[in-house]
Amino acid sequence: MKGFSLAAALALAGSSQAYLRFGCATLSVQRLDPLVEPGAIPSAHLHQIIGGNGFNATMDPTTDVAQRATCTTCSFSEDFSNYWTAVLYFKARNGTYKRVPQYPNALLGDLKGGMTVYYLQQDFSSNGNQKITAFKPGFRMTVGTPQTTSGTNPGLRYTCLQDVMTRFPETAEFPKQPCPAGIMAIHHFPACWDGKNLDSPDHQSHMYNTGSGGFVSAGACPASHPVRVPQLAFETMWDTRPFNDKSLWPADGSQPFVWSYEDSKGYGTHGDYVFGWKGDALQRAMDSKSLLSNGLATQTVAQSNACTIKNTVNEDIDSWLTTLPGRSM
Ligand SMILES: *[C@@H]1O[C@H](CO)[C@@H](O)[C@H](O)[C@H]1NC(C)=O
Numbered sequence: 027m028k029g030f031s032l033a034a035a036l037a038l039a040g041s042s043q044a045y046l047r048f049g050c051a052t053l054s055v056q057r058l059d060p061l062v063e064p065g066a067i068p069s070a071h072l073h074q075i076i077g078g079n080g081f082n083a084t085m086d087p088t089t090d091v092a093q094r095a096t097c098t099t100c101s102f103s104e105d106f107s108n109y110w111t112a113v114l115y116f117k118a119r120n121g122t123y124k125r126v127p128q129y130p131n132a133l134l135g136d137l138k139g140g141m142t143v144y145y146l147q148q149d150f151s152s153n154g155n156q157k158i159t160a161f162k163p164g165f166r167m168t169v170g171t172p173q174t175t176s177g178t179n180p181g182l183r184y185t186c187l188q189d190v191m192t193r194f195p196e197t198a199e200f201p202k203q204p205c206p207a208g209i210m211a212i213h214h215f216p217a218c219w220d221g222k223n224l225d226s227p228d229h230q231s232h233m234y235n236t237g238s239g240g241f242v243s244a245g246a247c248p249a250s251h252p253v254r255v256p257q258l259a260f261e262t263m264w265d266t267r268p269f270n271d272k273s274l275w276p277a278d279g280s281q282p283f284v285w286s287y288e289d290s291k292g293y294g295t296h297g298d299y300v301f302g303w304k305g306d307a308l309q310r311a312m313d314s315k316s317l318l319s320n321g322l323a324t325q326t327v328a329q330s331n332a333c334t335i336k337n338t339v340n341e342d343i344d345s346w347l348t349t350l351p352g353r354s355m
Pocket residue numbers: 065082083084085094
């Protein structure tokens with residue numbers, strides 16, 4: 027399968043749509059990490075965050091973020107969840123770093139930066155006729171870890187965008203060549219839950235992955251993690267186009283992009299999620315056979331773009347920097 031065309035997307039949308047796909051604008055770009063380093067202002071590395079304005083440095087698991095938030099950057103206006111990843115930087119041949127901007131998926135209108143979020147029932151074209159249990163208030167999880175040095179999780183991938191609709195091939199490491207329309211970072215989360223714990227010390231062991239990457243059906247959940255939850259995924263479009271001048275790339279031919287925790291291979295890519303849908307909105311959507319008529323409330327692009335939070339970490343993230351934010355060398 028090559029480029030995923032708009033016509034194909036519309037054709038699928040016309041059949042039994044088995045996923046929620048929506049855009050959320052950027053809420054904030056800051057050194058905060060409420061799951062891994064709760065309370066740290068600043069945290070070790072920079073993140074880009076989307077979703078509700080209940081996001082802050084602590085995010086106490088006993089409080090429901092949907093109760094605290096008053097606006098969201100997501101087009102579904104009942105979704106006050108937060109979703110975040112590391113931030114991509116370009117490291118020029120002279121050793122200085124420049125933050126790479128994000129741009130929205132072409133299908134989703136003029137949102138400011140942000141990401142595309144998916145909640146799949148089973149796969150792109152079928153709901154699988156299985157019960158999908160929505161996450162509960164206080165639920166959180168992460169996928170991937172910065173320390174990882176190999177690309178073994180099939181759900182963590184990159185696509186070198188030839189145009190905005192390119193979806194294949196996917197690679198485990200950053201693309202090695204300039205990408206004409208930027209780089210898409212993909213994070214698929216596990217969809218099997220232990221049914222008991224809203225979180226776990228490593229933010230991952232309460233979940234189990236039976237997926238093999240992509241938007242295909244995951245295998246059956248094991249007895250240890252028997253509850254099927256929505257298959258959550260993020261797509262982030264990094265606009266690397268301003269950095270495609272190869273004379274600025276490393277002289278040894280390696281690629282110049284690094285994650286904000288100084289990862290030039292890309293294997294340490296990670297995503298974080300705090301559930302925050304209001305009431306039973308997500309459960310109702312997952313229970314509906316056709317997600318086209320899911321009854322979820324939406325808001326305009328302008329409303330999504332207007333939701334932001336205050337910067338509690340005030341530091342330069344946008345000049346040509348001699349070190350990455352929070353890194354000493
Ligand atoms: C985060 O928000 C909660 C609830 O409003 C509040 O109790 C907490 O102090 C906030 N944390 C920070 C670091 O602002």
